[in-house]
Amino acid sequence: MKLDNKAIFGIVGSIFVIVAFIIILILIKGLETTEFIFWALFVALTVGELLVVFTFKLEKKHIVRDWVEPAFEAIIIAIIIRAFLIQAFKIPTSSMEDTLLIGDHIIANKFIYGTTLIFKKEKVLKFTQPKRGDVVIFRYPNDPRYMFIKRCIGLPGDKIEIKDKVVYVNGKKLDEPYVYHKDMRTFPSQYTPRDNFGPVIVPENSFFVMGDNRDFSADSRFWGFLPYRYLRGKAWLVYWPPSRWRIIKHYKIDLGDEKKVDLNASTVNAMSK
Numbered sequence: 123m124k125l126d127n128k129a130i131f132g133i134v135g136s137i138f139v140i141v142a143f144i145i146i147l148i149l150i151k152g153l154e155t156t157e158f159i160f161w162a163l164f165v166a167l168t169v170g171e172l173l174v175v176f177t178f179k180l181e182k183k184h185i186v187r188d189w190v191e192p193a194f195e196a197i198i199i200a201i202i203i204r205a206f207l208i209q210a211f212k213i214p215t216s217s218m219e220d221t222l223l224i225g226d227h228i229i230a231n232k233f234i235y236g237t238t239l240i241f242k243k244e245k246v247l248k249f250t251q252p253k254r255g256d257v258v259i260f261r262y263p264n265d266p267r268y269m270f271i272k273r274c275i276g277l278p279g280d281k282i283e284i285k286d287k288v289v290y291v292n293g294k295k296l297d298e299p300y301v302y303h304k305d306m307r308t309f310p311s312q313y314t315p316r317d318n319f320g321p322v323i324v325p326e327n328s329f330f331v332m333g334d335n336r337d338f339s340a341d342s343r344f345w346g347f348l349p350y351r352y353l354r355g356k357a358w359l360v361y362w363p364p365s366r367w368r369i370i371k372h373y374k375i376d377l378g379d380e381k382k383v384d385l386n387a388s389t390v391n392a393m394s395k
Contacts (some may be wrong), residue, residue, distance in 0.1 A: 217335050226362070328350065
């Protein structure tokens with residue numbers, strides 16, 4: 123087959139897409155399994171579109187092109203939706219019991235706290251600020267390949283302290299009806315920060331997050347504050363299994379201070395463990 127400029131463009135473009143994908147995987151040290159499958163499918167369909175249209179020049183009525191093009195268009199739409207609007211997640215651990223159970227499939231609002239752009243550190247199109255009591259989804263600061271879900275407890279400037287499993291924010295004891303304790307033991311801070319912690323001050327542009335299943339949750343008590351740049355959305359609803367379908371409740375933790383969060387401040391490093 124004689125290759126003209128368009129055919130060469132299709133081949134070179136395909137090679138470029140594959141190489142770029144591999145380089146990105148190396149730079150970010152891999153992807154979580156479902157993320158990898160999604161983006162690998164995108165790469166495969168992009169390569170297929172380039173080869174079908176430019177290299178092999180198949181007619182629009184050809185059965186292969188008739189399958190590849192709609193699939194390519196569908197995944198572009200899916201990328202736009204999951205990047206800017208909503209995204210589905212599966213709960214893998216018990217850290218948010220009984221609010222969310224292992225195996226729950228949820229949908230998160232991706233745009234409410236602002237849209238993340240690759241080339242821009244600050245979020246754009248912010249509709250609201252994170253509030254105490256919000257169930258938030260974020261990239262794990264110590265390994266951004268993974269998405270975590272926790273409840274926002276502390277805002278920038280808040281003083282956080284835990285005494286015998288009871289959380290105090292700015293000196294006020296929190297009423298937390300969503301908290302679930304499985305372990306009745308209480309450990310001193312010398313052994314673990316689980317039950318006795320702080321006091322610490324939440325830095326600018328960061329948050330203090332905790333799981334509702336307090337005795338079995340890896341959260342800000344262990345790995346530090348959540349920088350705002352890692353925030354990805356607000357949990358919205360459980361859609362699967364059908365028996366668990368419901369809107370996820372976000373409790374309002376009102377301390378009477380009506381704190382306003384300044385999210386234009388420079389991001390600080392996460393607190394050490």
